[in-house]
Amino acid sequence: MDDDGPRADDLRRALEAGARAVIVTGRAQNPTGASLTATRARALRAVLRDHPETLLVEDDHGHGIVELPLHPLAGTTRHWAFVRSAAKAYGPDLRLAVLAGDPVTVDRVRGRLRLGPGWVSLLLQRAVAHLWSHGAVDRAAVARSYRERRDGLVEALAERGVVAHGRSGMNVWVPVPDETGAIARLLQRGWAVAPGARFRLASRQAVRITVSPLTAEDIAPLADAVAAAVRPSPARTYG
Numbered sequence: 001m002d003d004d005g006p007r008a009d010d011l012r013r014a015l016e017a018g019a020r021a022v023i024v025t026g027r028a029q030n031p032t033g034a035s036l037t038a039t040r041a042r043a044l045r046a047v048l049r050d051h052p053e054t055l056l057v058e059d060d061h062g063h064g065i066v067e068l069p070l071h072p073l074a075g076t077t078r079h080w081a082f083v084r085s086a087a088k089a090y091g092p093d094l095r096l097a098v099l100a101g102d103p104v105t106v107d108r109v110r111g112r113l114r115l116g117p118g119w120v121s122l123l124l125q126r127a128v129a130h131l132w133s134h135g136a137v138d139r140a141a142v143a144r145s146y147r148e149r150r151d152g153l154v155e156a157l158a159e160r161g162v163v164a165h166g167r168s169g170m171n172v173w174v175p176v177p178d179e180t181g182a183i184a185r186l187l188q189r190g191w192a193v194a195p196g197a198r199f200r201l202a203s204r205q206a207v208r209i210t211v212s213p214l215t216a217e218d219i220a221p222l223a224d225a226v227a228a229a230v231r232p233s234p235a236r237t238y239g
Helices: 008-016 038-049 103-115 122-133 139-159 179-188 216-230
Strands: 021-024 055-059 079-085 097-101 171-175 206-210
Touching (some): 139 216, 179 206, 179 216
Antiparallel strands (some): 079 097, 171 206
């Protein structure tokens, strides 16, 4: 993948190699912040049409916190599910999502619910429905706030010669030569970041920085710390 989401050629290779399901985060992808463009979505839909039996699952957890438009892939394959969560925009304790999909896939989800939790709290459903219908959250203001902090950090890092990614969402992805060393040096300076190892398979080493707790005053000191942390360790000689 890149900043525009999954690459069409790589998706085709995976499906031709036997992959039977695809999970796509259309925007605010964690950890890179990638967001599907209209051009990339068209290319992915063309690939999926050649593999109609693929199960397509789309996770739109960025709804309400992202200004970029959504370019869904749903309906391209015979079996699909589109999930939109309330947890990011309305509060992490609101563990509820809306699901749409083809009849077979939706029925399978219902069956799994009966075997596990059984039902989703009616009180929770009513609380979320009230928040949605009464405009309890200014979603445009939330999205703008995340964008200002995210873009501010990406730009500050660029000014210091550090490449970073973060088109949408609440994270910035920073490739580094050594995850362990970068994390340790940042921690020594009072900054905690997530190691990229838990998110990546074939990508180069990186760290994830979550911008949600940052203030405008934090941007420059954090960028300075990251720039210092990603530089190679100075060579040492011993007499």
